[in-house]
Amino acid sequence: MSSIQAVHHFLKDARAVTAVEYALIMALIAAAIIGSLRLMGTDITHLFSTIGGTL
Numbered sequence: 614m615s616s617i618q619a620v621h622h623f624l625k626d627a628r629a630v631t632a633v634e635y636a637l638i639m640a641l642i643a644a645a646i647i648g649s650l651r652l653m654g655t656d657i658t659h660l661f662s663t664i665g666g667t668l
Contacts, residue, residue, distance in 0.1 A: 623629045 624633070
């Protein structure tokens with residue numbers, strides 16, 4: 614069986630489709646987390662620096 618046939622057979626299996634859907638959902642969640650941390654990164658660094666300076 615060629616690799617293309619193997620992939621086609623894998624995607625026809627309902628469990629495989631569910632696994633692919635869960636992987637896509639996890640990738641979107643990870644991208645959202647990384648994006649929000651990058652946006653808030655400097656604010657969080659400044660906040661911890663202020664708290665550390667106060668202590």
